[in-house]
Amino acid sequence: MTDPVLPAIAAIMPAAGIGSRMQSSVPKQYLQLHGKTILEHSVAKLRSVPAIQQLWLALAADDPYFDTTALANDDIIRVKGGDERMHSVLNALCFIDEYQYPWVLVHDAARPLVRKSDIEQLIKRCISSGEGGILACRVRDTMKRGENTVSETVSREHLWHALTPQLFPTAILKAALNDAILAGINVTDEASAMEWAGHKVLLVEGHSDNIKITQPADLALAAFYLEQSI
Ligand SMILES: Nc1ccn([C@@H]2O[C@H](COP(=O)(O)OP(=O)(O)OP(=O)(O)O)[C@@H](O)[C@H]2O)c(=O)n1
Numbered sequence: 001m002t003d004p005v006l007p008a009i010a011a012i013m014p015a016a017g018i019g020s021r022m023q024s025s026v027p028k029q030y031l032q033l034h035g036k037t038i039l040e041h042s043v044a045k046l047r048s049v050p051a052i053q054q055l056w057l058a059l060a061a062d063d064p065y066f067d068t069t070a071l072a073n074d075d076i077i078r079v080k081g082g083d084e085r086m087h088s089v090l091n092a093l094c095f096i097d098e099y100q101y102p103w104v105l106v107h108d109a110a111r112p113l114v115r116k117s118d119i120e121q122l123i124k125r126c127i128s129s130g131e132g133g134i135l136a137c138r139v140r141d142t143m144k145r146g147e148n149t150v151s152e153t154v155s156r157e158h159l160w161h162a163l164t165p166q167l168f169p170t171a172i173l174k175a176a177l178n179d180a181i182l183a184g185i186n187v188t189d190e191a192s193a194m195e196w197a198g199h200k201v202l203l204v205e206g207h208s209d210n211i212k213i214t215q216p217a218d219l220a221l222a223a224f225y226l227e228q229s230i
């Protein structure tokens, strides 16, 4: 497959969360990892991809931390985050010119370990096929459903962990996300809205070390993975 001619891609980084599951004194995107904030690591990964020509950052309206980071002088475009991740993403989407940037890539600030090669593979696969898609990694453990006891074993065949980035045509994602939110759908990733709206979503296998920093133990794991990549 020859490399497709890449259109301009705008990126949205949702970074307006409070990180409640992290139980930390600051929102987790501002925790330090090898001398930089998790947010700075994640932004640097998107900045390393030439096809990404515009970067929108959704921040909490009362975020007092961002201006203390090295990104304060970056040309990153700040927008106000929303009550939930899906609102933060939609708020940013509403500002993106879909003619100038026909594709939009969404990547969690809480995923600082994503590999440039995985991002570029996602872009190549989606642009080549004309379909949106997500980075994902296959489930490896036996999966159980239940609360305190097992109610069922869920077949792990064709079962994936959805990761980010997720890449979709800008206008189509904007419409799908807006309509899904209006319909009261629980949209925890962009693909959920696209699926609900009936669109195909490509699964692009990525590395399982692209973890989302969510709980306290994840910080040490991320530091370990970072040491392996140096
Ligand atoms: N209203 C929100 C909630 C989350 N996010 C962002 O979406 C990403 C993934 O969300 P999650 O891991 O759930 O982060 P938090 O919501 O901060 O974590 P928690 O659910 O533990 O509070 C994070 O980069 C987070 O900053 C956002 O931009 N706006």
Ligand SMILES: C[C@](O)(CO)[C@H](O)COP(=O)(O)O
Binding pocket: 085, 108, 161, 162, 163, 164, 188, 189, 190, 212
């Ligand atoms: C978008 C995501 O990272 C894909 O796995 C995930 O859905 C975010 O969920 P969260 O509850 O907002 O962390």
